[in-house]
Amino acid sequence: MDNSARVIAVTITPGFFMPCYRINRGIDVSSRDHGGSFNVEVTFSWIHGGHPAGPVTHAQSIDSTTYMALLDPMWIRAQGARTAISSQPDHGSLMTTTASVYVNDARGNRINQCDAEVTSFIYP
Numbered sequence: 001m002d003n004s005a006r007v008i009a010v011t012i013t014p015g016f017f018m019p020c021y022r023i024n025r026g027i028d029v030s031s032r033d034h035g036g037s038f039n040v041e042v043t044f045s046w047i048h049g050g051h052p053a054g055p056v057t058h059a060q061s062i063d064s065t066t067y068m069a070l071l072d073p074m075w076i077r078a079q080g081a082r083t084a085i086s087s088q089p090d091h092g093s094l095m096t097t098t099a100s101v102y103v104n105d106a107r108g109n110r111i112n113q114c115d116a117e118v119t120s121f122i123y124p
Helices: 025-034
Strands: 005-013 016-024 039-048 051-061 066-072 075-079 094-104 110-112 117-122
Touching (some): 005 117, 016 025, 016 039, 016 094
Antiparallel strands (some): 005 016, 066 075, 094 110
């Protein structure tokens, strides 16, 4: 079974990362149309100056992502929020991201919906 969300691309601008997610369509519809309280959490790690940098973690509600496209009957593409970073990745270096979907129960306890999905990219 695929995880409920994964990072499929990252836009990198000075001082920010902005993830593009593939999100399960049922979770997206539940969040946007029916008030579901699903959240997506992303963690970024990268290389700066030849040394590991990060991790930086950001969470947001799925209904606050920007819907981009229907990929197929099961998946949508959505743009996540900009996440501030303290340093830029080295060109040609590896960036690693993890994404996971969760909800909070009535007491505020986190319930993970799936395992974290790890994706790596080479920064151009």
